[in-house]
């Protein structure tokens with residue numbers, strides 16, 4: 001009797017120990033292999049840049065080192081492309097006429113993309129728009145619309161054919177007043193470059209947001225594709241759609257956050273290179289595509305071309321797109337979405 005009691009109490013102790021041990025093993029395993037979302041934010045490229053990486057605690061060291069590499073790379077891109085930084089490659093090009101100037105391959109590559117997008121969109125996308133941007137900025141300061149002559153004169157310096165890409169990463173401006181501004185494509189390019197680094201560092205799941213331009217790959221901390229909210233341009237604090245993304249870029253352009261105000265009237269910061277005037281009936285445009293550089297360029301293009309641009313963008317790259325337009329004369333708002341967008345935002 002006594003012996004069997006002892007035996008059974010030993011069994012009980014053994015079972016309790018096994019139970020405790022399995023709980024410890026389970027939680028240790030869970031703790032180490034649980035997917036965590038690591039996030040960092042910096043003010044860069046004139047905006048808030050947010051990066052999220054999903055990985056286990058075992059990968060924490062690699063994640064933190066990847067963040068360091070990404071911020072270093074973004075600082076370099078920012079220094080090379082910032083039109084306001086006198087030492088940037090863009091500022092050097094802008095004061096180089098008539099001489100060729102050697103630039104970093106980053107800048108050369110993005111100018112090659114820009115020229116290509118300009119050709120593909122029959123000039124609607126144009127990084128030589130800067131003299132017009134300056135003209136409209138000055139108009140805002142003076143509170144006076146530029147004259148037709150001023151616009152006509154400024155237009156003479158605009159056109160991607162005014163940028164000549166020479167061998168050996170050199171760039172030459174072909175008109176004394178031509179100036180370059182990469183605002184419509186630089187953030188998308190930066191998001192794609194971050195994605196390249198993260199992949200190289202072994203990261204599979206991440207979301208890069210360079211201020212409205214997004215690239216997402218893999219899954220969020222719940223193991224689902226990343227959700228990207230598309231802002232409602234009429235109520236920017238609310239989302240009008242959510243798209244699920246696990247390998248692609250999204251970009252939204254619009255005049256609800258950035259605009260010129262002259263004589264109490266709002267003018268878009270996106271300018272139609274064909275006329276020299278700010279676009280006036282597109283409220284916002286979103287493009288979802290295979291990378292953020294292209295999505296960034298095309299969302300700006302859709303602001304210039306409006307709903308007619310959707311078929312062009314579709315034919316060029318089968319991207320998903322939505323254009324929100326203010327229809328005149330009634331001023332009513334219409335939403336134009338292609339099939340790909342409707343499928344993705346369901």
Ligand code: AMP
Pocket residue numbers: 124125126127129133181182183184185252253254258269270271272273296299300304
């Ligand atoms: P995004 O927000 O990407 O649409 O870029 C808009 C910015 O790009 C503007 O603030 C201008 O600096 C510049 N921009 C304006 N119009 C154009 C255009 N038609 N093509 C290229 N860049 C433009």
Ligand code: MG
Pocket residue numbers: 183184185251253295296297298299300
């Ligand atoms: Mg853009």
